Amino acid sequence: MAVPGLRMLVDGVAASSVSATDRGLGYGDGLFETIRFRAADAPLWPRHMRRLRESCARLHLPPPDEAVLLGEARTVIAGLAQSVVRITVTRGSGARGYAPPPDARPTRIVAGFALPMLNADDYRHGVRVRLCRLRLAEQPLLAGMKHLNRLEQVLARAEWDDPAVAEGLLCDGHDRVIGATMANLFAVVDGVLVTPALDRCGIAGVARAEILSAQPAARVRELKLGELAQASELFLSSSVRGILPVRELDGRPCAAGPVAHALQLHWRGLGFPMEAE
Known part of the structure; x- marks a missing residue:
């Protein structure tokens, strides 16, 4: 089902889905950050990236390139005065079973949304x-x-x-x-x-x-x-x-x-x- 107003990049490419074999879908094997932006700036961006790096280390996941993430985040919120970006990092696709693949290629999903109404x-x-x-x-x-x-x-x-x-x-x-x-x-x-x-x-x-x-x-x-x-x-x-x-x-x-x-x-x-x- 399409989500109105959703702008999403999967591994840097405009897309609205991931592989059915992705471990994030199959096992919840991944992390996410939900980041508030004002125009192109996110005042708490360094804190979000610190938590993402530390969590990736704890899950033995290769951390994503933070400069790439910021560029993609700004792409999906272009033109929005206030917005929310969700960054999702999974271990990527793999064979059936819980054992993490030794050569994991993480999936990177960056989605942008308008800021919800605040009362x-x-x-x-x-x-x-x-x-x-x-x-x-x-x-x-x-x-x-x-x-x-x-x-x-x-x-x-x-x-x-x-x-x-x-x-x-x-x-x-x-x-x-x-x-x-x-x-x-x-x-x-x-x-x-x-x-x-x-x-x-x-x-x-x-x-x-x-x-x-x-x-x-x-x-x-x-x-x-x-x-x-x-x-x-x-x-x-x-x-x-x-x-x-x-x-x-x-x-x-x-x-x-x-x-x-x-x-x-x-x-x-x-x-x-x-x-x-």
Whole structure:
């Protein structure tokens, strides 16, 4: 099925499909990055590339040429004032079976999309979030990476269809908070900015990394579900959506606070405007 407005390059050639023997399709054997652009620039590009390089090393994948990726990204978003680029790198095609081919030739997919609508009211007052029933499995060898197997997130997102709920909160099997289906979570607990440790599962987002760099006093630690009721602020971070305060968690009201609003100013300073601008 054609996707309206989609522009895609596969290994540098305009195309809309990959081989049925590609290991990304067959086994989820690969990685992806979702990068927000303003015109031809992506302020968080270095962070995305760092995570991609490190993840490729962990999966024993040859890393793609970053200059080639940037050129292809600019090609697929040409003419768009604000856009999102998804870069997918798979191990390429291979014979049946899990064993990685010794002479892997990775597949490189670069797709461009217009930036989705962003609601200015969500940034001022926050979004509604629910707790998902699904619990994330622990796998330290994959923790932090943005690998292609997103079935947990697919099943979690299928738990609700209420358009008033913007996100679903995810925990592991020990009720440790990990993040949201498409974002990382931050909480202000006893005056300290905290974000969950992601050494067992979850995705270490580039927006999360930017916040931790801007807020050196922030703590990365285990965050139990019960602590959220004591937090003075909750907010989400996403490389596409930016900093979103949480106004309600499972019916319990929260308030958009000064830490989230200060980080929104930092985000704007990076070159990411709010929808109202």
